Amino acid sequence: MEEQVLKVQKIKNGIVIDHIPCGMALKVLKILGIQGDIGSTVTLAMHVKSRHGWKDIVKIEDRHLDEREIDKIALIAPRATVNVIEDYRVVKKHRVEVPEVVRGIVRCMNPRCITNQREPIEPEFYTVSKEPIIIKCKYCGREMGPEDIVENII
Amino acid sequence: MFKGKDIVAISDLTREEMERVFEVAREMIPIAKGEKKSELLRGYILANLFFEPSTRTRMSFEAAMYRLGGKVLGFTNPSSTSLSKGETLADTIRMVDAYSDVIVIRHPLEGSARLAAEFAENPVINAGDGAGQHPTQTLLDIFTIVQEFGHVEGLKITLVGDLRYGRTVHSLAIALSYLGAEIHLVSPRTLKMPKHIIREMKTEPEVHERIEDVIRDSDVFYVTRIQKERFPDPTEYMKVAGSYVISGDMVKKMKESAIIMHPLPRVDEITPDVDRTKHARYFQQAFYGVPIRMALLALVLGVV
Numbered sequence: 001m002e003e004q005v006l007k008v009q010k011i012k013n014g015i016v017i018d019h020i021p022c023g024m025a026l027k028v029l030k031i032l033g034i035q036g037d038i039g040s041t042v043t044l045a046m047h048v049k050s051r052h053g054w055k056d057i058v059k060i061e062d063r064h065l066d067e068r069e070i071d072k073i074a075l076i077a078p079r080a081t082v083n084v085i086e087d088y089r090v091v092k093k094h095r096v097e098v099p100e101v102v103r104g105i106v107r108c109m110n111p112r113c114i115t116n117q118r119e120p121i122e123p124e125f126y127t128v129s130k131e132p133i134i135i136k137c138k139y140c141g142r143e144m145g146p147e148d149i150v151e152n153i154i
Numbered sequence: 155m156f157k158g159k160d161i162v163a164i165s166d167l168t169r170e171e172m173e174r175v176f177e178v179a180r181e182m183i184p185i186a187k188g189e190k191k192s193e194l195l196r197g198y199i200l201a202n203l204f205f206e207p208s209t210r211t212r213m214s215f216e217a218a219m220y221r222l223g224g225k226v227l228g229f230t231n232p233s234s235t236s237l238s239k240g241e242t243l244a245d246t247i248r249m250v251d252a253y254s255d256v257i258v259i260r261h262p263l264e265g266s267a268r269l270a271a272e273f274a275e276n277p278v279i280n281a282g283d284g285a286g287q288h289p290t291q292t293l294l295d296i297f298t299i300v301q302e303f304g305h306v307e308g309l310k311i312t313l314v315g316d317l318r319y320g321r322t323v324h325s326l327a328i329a330l331s332y333l334g335a336e337i338h339l340v341s342p343r344t345l346k347m348p349k350h351i352i353r354e355m356k357t358e359p360e361v362h363e364r365i366e367d368v369i370r371d372s373d374v375f376y377v378t379r380i381q382k383e384r385f386p387d388p389t390e391y392m393k394v395a396g397s398y399v400i401s402g403d404m405v406k407k408m409k410e411s412a413i414i415m416h417p418l419p420r421v422d423e424i425t426p427d428v429d430r431t432k433h434a435r436y437f438q439q440a441f442y443g444v445p446i447r448m449a450l451l452a453l454v455l456g457v458v
Contacts, residue, residue, distance in 0.1 A: 112284050114265040119242050121269060139265025140286055141163070143350050 008045045014061035016083040016090075017073065022047055024077055025056035027150050031072045034060070072105050074098045075149050078131055098130045106135065106144070107152045113140035123154075157456030160271035161279045164289040164325045169333070176297055178449035178458055179442070185221050186444040194457050195224035201254035202228030203246075204281070205261040210418065210440065211281045211290070215258050218447035227254065247273045256455055259283075277454035279447075285321050291417060292325045294446040296333070298439040299374055302413055307334030312368045314340045315378035315398050315423060317347040322417045323378055324351045331355040338368050342394045345384065365398065369407045375400065375414045377423050395422065402427035415439050 020028055025044050029035070034042060043059040065073075065082060073080055074096035084092035102125040108115050115123040115137070125135035128143060136143045144152065156174070160166065167175070184190040200219045204212050212230060219226045243266060250257060251274040259270050260281040267280035267287070282288040299306055311330055313323050317339055328351065331337055337359035339347050352359060362368055365375075377400055385391035400414060405428055416424060416436040428434055452458045 108265075110264060112262075112264050114243065114261075114263045114269050114283075117243070117263065119269060120244050121272070137265065139268045140284075141264070 008043055008048070008057060008059065010088055011041075011043070011059050011061050011085055012088055014040070014059065014063055014085055015065055016085060017058040017060075017077075018055070018081045018083060019050070019079050020056040020058065020077045021079070022054045022056055025058050027076050028056075028058050028073055028080075030150070031076065031153050032060075032065075032069060038063075068105070070094075070096050071099050071102070072153065075102065075106065075133060075135075075153075076146060078133060098127055098133060100127050101125070102127065102135050105154060106149055107154050108137045108140060108142055109144055109148045109152050110137065110140050110142040113137060113142060115139050156453035158277050159454050160274075160277055161289050161450060161454065162267045162271050163280070163287040164292040164329050166289070167293075172293070172296070175293060175446065175449050175453065176300055178453060179297055179445040182221075182445035182448040182452075186218070186441070186448060188221070192221065193223035194452055195219060195222035195455065198224040198256070198455055199254040200224060200226045200228075200451065201250045201257045202226050203250060203257060203259045203261075204228065204230045205259070205266075208260050208282065210443065211260060211288075214440075214443040215279075215281065215447050215451075217444050218451055221444070222448055222452065224451070228258075243269060244273045247278075250274075251276055256451060279450060279454065282321065285319065287325055288321055289325065290443070290447055290450065291322050292329055293450070294439065294442045295322065295326050295376070295415065295417070296329060297442050297446055298415060298435060299413075301442070302435065303373065303411075306330060309335045309373040310338060310368070310371055311335045311374040311376065312338040312340060312362075312365075312372040313347075313376045313378070314365060314400070316345045316380045316384065317341040317378070318345040319381070319384060320378040323347070323376065326376070327351060327359065328354050328356075331357050331359070336360075338362060338372065340365050340368065340398065342380070342398065344394075345380065365400070365404065369404060371409065373409065373412055375408075375412065377414060377416045377420075379419070379421055379423055399423050399425065400428055401425045402431070405431050405433055408433060 025046050040063055041061040045057040047054050078098050080096045083090045104122040108123050124138040128134040128136045133146050134143055185192045216226050247270045257274055257278045258281050259267050261283050264284040264286035267283045271278040280287055317323050339359050340362045380395045382391050412433055413435040414433045418440055
């Protein structure tokens with residue numbers, strides 16, 4: 001633990017997303033729409049030793065997540081925890097949860113699905129399995145796994 | 155329980171509901187044949203929306219409605235509709251919904267029938283959405299088997315041909331597995347049943363390379379067309395397609411009671427000499443499309 005503190009500095013205010021599956025940190029950033037300069041410090045640690053093997057960690061300073069964004073993380077990091085940090089202290093900690101219904105977050109990967117047309121509907125999926133994550137399009141029935149989901153985050 | 159119900163996927167129906175459809179369909183048979191007259195749907199209007207060509211399905215829905223004294227409006231050429239002007243499907247559906255009592259939709263894009271059902275107040279029946287669902291075909295297929303054997307449970311049912319792109323076999327395989335059939339699959343390596351369909355089946359199907367492996371003990375052969383377009387190399391097609399043909403010689407090895415089904419149109423996959431054998435059921439199966447669709451229309455309109 002001591003060593004880890006040295007590697008990834010504590011932050012004053014913001015969020016820490018912990019227990020991201022190894023190698024998925026960059027995808028978490030993609031889902032959160034963090035690319036280029038977002039005006040706050042982002043720290044990313046990959047392949048960090050933890051009690052249960054290896055994990056990735058993302059720290060974002062001066063930024064909070066709304067529930068919709070947290071759901072998005074759950075789709076690729078079902079065991080992630082989100083810690084809200086204020087003045088160096090964890091003031092809130094929650095485990096993300098894969099929602100039963102995924103609405104408006106992921107686009108259907110099936111190019112021939114009606115939801116990919118100019119129609120007044122939001123893409124919607126049912127969660128078929130939480131681990132590994134598999135979601136099924138409410139409209140065309142196409143099932144999407146973890147990789148497909150990452151590629152089709154809106 | 156049926157009034158106002160949308161029939162988008164076969165999984166929208168419970169086993170009891172399916173049995174109810176069959177029960178009504180049986181009563182409809184003499185009317186479908188023209189032996190009895192009916193005015194059950196007099197005063198009702200069906201909107202038949204065919205966004206892609208289809209002869210069999212469209213005509214059997216029309217026949218079903220006319221046989222029950224109802225009226226049909228619709229189109230078969232979407233280029234003549236406002237969709238070609240850029241109208242959304244959602245808007246077209248809301249408009250048509252106001253002109254009719256029940257909507258039947260065939261559309262090239264998957265999920266379009268589910269969308270239509272969401273926007274229409276009146277019941278929507280899916281007549282095929284792209285490579286997706288085609289529940290009325292599935293129902294008439296199962297009905298054909300039930301009419302023949304009285305049940306589905308315990309039957310050995312072999313699906314032959316293009317199991318990858320063949321739309322009718324996907325929902326059929328899933329439904330039959332839930333009804334207790336033992337499913338066997340015979341297809342070329344490149345046209346195998348997709349994994350996600352097998353995952354949805356209640357029991358694991360048995361996979362075979364050759365029809366000969368199952369010829370002697372299958373109760374039902376459900377044959378589908380292998381399309382030339384699926385093969386980049388025509389010689390490969392010739393080589394492959396030939397091994398999935400049901401011929402008069404093969405029929406001789408079948409069980410006495412075995413039946414051969416096909417969603418039609420057929421090209422070469424069942425030779426014409428099979429038509430005259432006691433095993434051929436594909437034309438009977440096509441006829442059942444009418445009473446099944448009559449039953450569905452009457453049920454969702456709440457008149458039976």
